[in-house]
Amino acid sequence: MNGLREHLGQSLRLHFRNRMALLYGYLFPLIFLVAFWVLYRHEKIPLIRHMGELLTVSVLGGACFGLPTTLVSERERGVWRRYRLTPLPTWAFVVSTALARYVIILSAGALQLGLALSLGMPLPAHPLDLWVAFTVVSFAFIGLGLVLAMLADNVPAVQALGQCIFLPMLIIGGVAVQLASLPTWAQHVSAFFPGRYAVEALQACVAGVGLESIGFCLLALALIGVAGCSAGAKLFRWDAAQRFAASNGKLWLVPVLGAWLAVGLLAEVRDRIAVSIDGATVAAPVATMPAPLPLPPWTKITAKDVAALDFRVPSDGGVVSPFAGPEEEASDYTKDEVEAVRQGLLTWRPGLEGDDVQRVRNLVCVAAVPDSIQQPVERYLPPVVLSHLQEIYPKDKLIKILTWIVLHPEDGSVIDSIADLGVQGTAGDPAVVRERSYLYSIKFILRITGRIDR
Amino acid sequence: METKVRVTGLRKRYGAIEALRGVDFTLQAGQIFGLLGPNGAGKTSTLECVLGLREPDAGTVEICGLDALRFPREVKRKIGVALQSTALQDKITPREALNLFGAFYPEPEPTLRLLERFDLVAKADAAFESLSGGQRQRLALALAFVHRPEVVILDEPSTGLDPQARHELHAEIRRMKCDGYTVLLSTHQLDEAAALCDRVAIIDQGRIVATGTPHELVASAASGQAVRFTASQPIDPASLNRIPGLRALRSEGLSVYFETDEAAPVVTALMVLLAAQGATLWELEVKRSSLEDVFLKLTRPENKSMIHLA
DSSP, X not given: OHHHHHHHHHHHHHHHHOHHHHIIIIIHHHHHHHHHHHHTTTSSSOGGGTHHHHHHHHHHHIIIIIHHHHHHHHHHHTHHHHHHTSSOOHHHHHHHHHHHHHHHHHHHHHHHHHHHHXXXXXXXXXXXXXXXXXXXXXXXXXXXXXXXXXXXXXXXXXXXXXXXXXHHHHHTSSSSSOGGGSOHXXXXXXXXXXXXXXHHHHHHHHHSSOGGGOHHHHHHHHHHHHHHHHHHHHTOOOOXXXXXXXXXXXGGHHHHHHHHHHHHHXXXXXXXXXXXXXXXXXXXXXXXXOOOOOOOOGGGOOHHHHHTSOOOOOOTTSSSSOOOOTTOOOOHHHHHHHHHHHHHTTTOGGGGOSXXXXXXXXXXXXXXXXXXXXXXXXXXXXXXXHHHHHHHSOXXXXXXXXXXXXXXXXXXXXXXXXXXXXXXXXXXXXXHHHHHHHHHHHHHXXXXXXXXXX | OOXXXXXXXXXXXXXXXXXXXXXXXXXXTTOEEEEEOOTTSSHHHHHHHHHTSSOOSEEEEEETTEETTTOHHHHHHHEXXXXXXOOOOTTOOHHHHHHHHHTTSSSOOOHHHHHHHTTOGGGTTSOGGGSOHHHHHHHHXXXXXXXXXXXXXXXXXXXTOOHHHHHHHHHHHHHHHHTTOEEEEEESOXXXXXXXXXXXXXXXXXXXXXXXXXXXXXXXXXXXXXXXXXXXXXXXXXXXXXXXTEXXXXXXXXXXXXXXXXXXXXXXXXXXXXXXXXXXXXXXXXXXXXXXXXXXXXXXXXXXXXXXXX
């Protein structure tokens, strides 16, 4: 144990002396985070929606590039050959290397989280759960990093192999591109990648219900981690002269690939592929605010209140709260979806709510939810919702209710998903839905009052 | 005397190449044993099998009474190793390296004592990348001694060292002998083997072709004395050939080379001959056979006879 502890400590000391490792291990994740923040800087609390992805990218980089690069470069130098001449067993070196990497990744994640908090992100909903989920995610990716280190004969090979894992995971694995934005086939593919489960697990702890909802994700990640670490230890190569092509035990790659396959198949069998996998979870509001305090009724809203609203909102053609113009037609791809929503609104239960303010709030969510997850259909639904509202409410009443919502954005509850209207995806963060509801309510008032004529 | 290392019938094949073809040698306690051989002779493969870095196809390796193939971890506690080029991480310091490697053993030598012994105190906290070749080699030796080994194995330790560092290394190896350590030394430097080793084994094409003390090997392979002289003018070879006991005569410019069993009468006759031809003797060198001669003789393709002495 003494040897393991000393090797762990020494590995960390050497890491913190390596400028390039610090640059890639710490600065790069922070830059990534700031890039996201800049992209969404006009929003009140945008980062909380992306922490799952941001933390996953950090873990992925540290485990699948940092770990194998260090391991392979030391092997090329002959350091591991010298270690082999000591009586410390292989497993002790593997464990201490993995632990050192975990500490490095954890500190990078904490730094990233700290920066996000300093930029205005609210505290994670379940900090302890987040640490547990982060640990399981790290375990899975460190196992993968160990396997990459054993496959790669030299450092350039690490980069090549790492990219083969990193890029697909980013693009179709649900890490950089939200699953809801992916075509169905890609959602099926993503179920075989650990990145999807990493994002889901971390995001649920940052802005969801915590560990209780991510049992499958943790199981999937643990399975992938066990397979990776076991294979990494069995395939362990001490000497740069030992080429992977000539080494024995290549069959240990079978359990690694088998774990990915098993996780994907299990997800298929359990019908976890589509983003709105759990009807109960998706249909339920993400967060229900405490019972509203006795407030002045919306009927007391005056024209002066309406005129005093801040009508400065993002442009209709932008990324946030887009709004299709009257001449703009939905593409073939989204036309059916728009039509399904138009028809569905007539019988949609949240749209038949008895309380007028909550009813309008729910209907505004039909525009806000697709916008918060950047669905292709997002810009075509606001006109549909506005039209529906104008059909069911007289003009003055509708203006007062919408003004009330604008003035009380934190009241009532918001809808997290409109999957029952045929639009897949889960917003995940109620605060963002409230923010978008606020923006669309103003845009609706602008149109109803004729301040803009579209 | 206690046998510390016993290698028997060691065989190793890499595809079609048979690197080791039954290597046998023994190393007694307190000895410095040199494993000599040209490149590709099987020296590295032998050491790698002894160290457990490679698994032999056949044969046994016994170190301090333990079967090295069955009990590798126990054997690693008995041996200290300095590889040909010990590379550590660029940023690690000698103090940290000694602390780290010491932690791998149950009763490590105090780091400060090792730093003092191997003259590394001044560089104790310097990064490995800033150490000179000699300092790196001293650190490699210090690492071999972190756990007070019974047998020290040095793989071509003087490769790449400047003369001063080499001199210091040789002094350190002699000190190991004085301290009672048993040393297995792999080298291709014949003067190093001759100066340091109690016994040497010459390996060629995967087999041990000669074992014994350097003196015994030289004596056994002695082919007399080699004479070289340079005169002020060319000497007629026919007149030289008339000197009794002179053989293998050849000349290069004004220099003449030959061999003889007894140099004294031949050189006397040579002086008379030069005086008769009016030539002046500029240089004269008489050399006995050396370990190098034995090595070259035994590792020539045409000579595969084996010499085994005490």
